[in-house]
Amino acid sequence: MNQLQEIQSELNGLNLHMVNTPKYKTTTIVLFLKAPLEAKTVTKRALIPHILQSGTAHSPTRKEIRNRLDELYGASLSVDVQKKGEEHVIGFRMDIANEKFLKDSTPLFEKAVELLAEVLLQPKQENGQFATSIVESEKRSLKQRIKSVYDDKMRYANMRITEEMCKGEPFALSVHGEEKQIDEIKGDDLFAYYQQLLQEDKMDFYIVGDIDPDAVRTTIQQYFSLPEGRKNTGVTVQTTQKQVSEVKTIFDEQDVKQGKLHMGYRTYTTFKDDAYYALQVFNGLFGGFSHSKLFINVREKASLAYYAASRYESHKGIIMVMSGIEFENYDKAVSIINEQMENMQKGEFSDGELDQTKAMINNQLLETADTARGYAELLYHNVVANKERSLDEWIQGINRVTKEDVIAIANQIKLDTIYFLKGKEGTTA
Numbered sequence: 001m002n003q004l005q006e007i008q009s010e011l012n013g014l015n016l017h018m019v020n021t022p023k024y025k026t027t028t029i030v031l032f033l034k035a036p037l038e039a040k041t042v043t044k045r046a047l048i049p050h051i052l053q054s055g056t057a058h059s060p061t062r063k064e065i066r067n068r069l070d071e072l073y074g075a076s077l078s079v080d081v082q083k084k085g086e087e088h089v090i091g092f093r094m095d096i097a098n099e100k101f102l103k104d105s106t107p108l109f110e111k112a113v114e115l116l117a118e119v120l121l122q123p124k125q126e127n128g129q130f131a132t133s134i135v136e137s138e139k140r141s142l143k144q145r146i147k148s149v150y151d152d153k154m155r156y157a158n159m160r161i162t163e164e165m166c167k168g169e170p171f172a173l174s175v176h177g178e179e180k181q182i183d184e185i186k187g188d189d190l191f192a193y194y195q196q197l198l199q200e201d202k203m204d205f206y207i208v209g210d211i212d213p214d215a216v217r218t219t220i221q222q223y224f225s226l227p228e229g230r231k232n233t234g235v236t237v238q239t240t241q242k243q244v245s246e247v248k249t250i251f252d253e254q255d256v257k258q259g260k261l262h263m264g265y266r267t268y269t270t271f272k273d274d275a276y277y278a279l280q281v282f283n284g285l286f287g288g289f290s291h292s293k294l295f296i297n298v299r300e301k302a303s304l305a306y307y308a309a310s311r312y313e314s315h316k317g318i319i320m321v322m323s324g325i326e327f328e329n330y331d332k333a334v335s336i337i338n339e340q341m342e343n344m345q346k347g348e349f350s351d352g353e354l355d356q357t358k359a360m361i362n363n364q365l366l367e368t369a370d371t372a373r374g375y376a377e378l379l380y381h382n383v384v385a386n387k388e389r390s391l392d393e394w395i396q397g398i399n400r401v402t403k404e405d406v407i408a409i410a411n412q413i414k415l416d417t418i419y420f421l422k423g424k425e426g427t428t429a
Contacts, residue, residue: 004369004391006379007213013226014203017379018213019372025101027109027209028372029094029116032380033201036237037088037170043177044185044193046145047138049079049090051190054134055124059115068115072108073097077119084384085239085270085315086170090201092116093373098210109211110219117223121198129187130194139182146179153421157260158320161419164250165264169240171316199227202234204383206376239316241268244414252421258306260421261333263321265341265413270317272387277397278405282413283312284357285349285406286340287321291356293340293349298323304333315384319413327422334418344410347403354403362395 007018035041059065069075075096082089094116099108124131149155159174166172203226207216244266269279287294287310298308306324313320325333343349368374369391382388389397 004375009217010232011205011217011220012224013230013232014205014224015232015383016217016220017204017206017376018211018216019206019208019375019379020211020213021208022210024209024372025098026095026372027098027112027207027211028376029092029096029112030206030208030373030376030380031092031116031120032204032206032383033090033197034084034087034204034234034384035197035201036235037083037086037173039170039173039178041193042088042173042175043142043181044190045088045090045197046081046175046177047135047142047182047185047190048194048197049081049092050138050141051130051134052119052123053077053079053092054138055131056115056118057122057124058118060124060131065115065119068111072106072111072115073102073104075108075112077116081175083171083173083175085313086237087315087384088175089384090197092120095373100210109216113219113223117225121225123194125191129191132187135187135190139185142176142182143179146174146176149174149176153254153256153258153260154322154324157262157419157421158322160252160421161250161262161264161320161417164248164419165318165417166240169242170237171240171318195227199230200234202232202383204380206379208372208376239270241317242266242416244416247415248417250417250419252419253424254421256421256423259325259327259330259423260419261305261321261323261325261330261337262419263334263337263415264417264419265319265321266416267312267317267319267409267413269409269412270385271314271381271389272385275405275409276314277394278401278409279312280314280361280398281354281357281401282344282406282409283310283319284361285353286310286319286344286410288312289357289360291353293343294321294323294337297340298333298336302332302336304329304336308337314381318416330420330422338415341410341413341415345407345413347407349403349406351403354401354406358398358401361398365391365394365398 078093080091096112163172269275294308299305308323310321
């Protein structure tokens with residue numbers, strides 16, 4: 001495949017990543033701010049991007065920001081926070097029409113960059129702080145986002161097993177922060193942390209589309225004036241890798257009709273490791289796809305689960321198995337999931353299944369890269385892991401994985417925690 005070339009440079013205290021290609025008809029702008037995942041900052045970081053997109057010095061309400069986006073041919077702006085390994089990443093994303101394909105001469109890209117710079121650097125302020133009404137509104141919204149996890153029992157079970165399995169590790173923290181911290185956050189403290197964030201976060205700015213790289217650099221340089229003295233190096237995070245001494249088993253009870261059985265495994269392999277490719281293929285065979293062992297044997301043949309799948313957290317190096325079961329099937333389900341892991345460790349999968357898995361992983365990669373946002377997300381893995389891996393290398397690495405590689409990596413994986421959310425009237429355990 002033709003690899004899209006990424007042009008990297010440092011500019012105004014941030015890392016600029018440009019991908020110049022006619023492949024996409026829109027221009028996508030993604031800005032990531034990365035810092036260690038810490039209990040003392042996690043809730044503030046969950047609040048700040050939403051406060052920033054709620055009002056700027058020149059457009060003090062969400063409605064006025066939306067109006068400006070509408071004037072840019074319906075450009076979009078969104079914010080979020082993500083957990084990548086033990087780092088907390090704030091993301092800003094904009095998609096705008098490419099003015100090359102419009103008769104209108106409005107400099108859409110420049111206007112979009114101007115607006116994004118305003119959102120990040122010129123928030124609406126009162127008395128040297130974020131506007132109180134915006135802060136209070138976003139505190140209420142953050143509480144709702146945290147409560148929504150409680151209402152979604154699959155996400156809730158995933159949050160709880162992460163808390164229990166990674167107790168004492170930064171990864172145990174929720175990406176949305178702690179509800180009990182929200183009311184304690186004071187305006188002056190929050191604004192001081194925002195200024196610290198501008199000074200210390202590692203910032204990576206992705207521009208993907210049919211662009212003029214020189215013009216992009218000039219525009220970014222014009223509008224993004226970050227605090228003087230910032231080095232954009234961020235703080236190096238060493239991912240915690242605990243050895244498993246015994247398997248923890250956690251039972252929770254709630255008024256639910258379906259049990260949630262989640263099982264967490266430590267792989268000791270992350271994105272930056274050479275064995276990453278084998279781990280990806282392992283996960284695809286184990287529970288990543290509809291032909292995987294968990295789906296076929298736990299859900300289809302044994303009819304033990306409404307769903308059964310596994311997910312690999314590639315920057316932390318853990319695999320989570322997620323399944324929805326009847327309460328009374330707990331023992332059977334744990335047993336058959338353990339059996340699937342043992343079968344993987346013994347190499348009980350065919351060459352055809354191996355080839356099918358590799359093809360499906362590569363298709364996923366290509367589908368992700370087919371969108372500008374997805375391509376930026378793929379490239380950002382390199383920054384998070386401090387490991388340069390091109391899309392071509394990624395695909396070739398997957399293709400080189402052998403059956404012996406998968407068996408070897410399977411035998412390094414250790415079950416750490418079993419978590420079961422059952423009904424209050426459950427009959428099991």
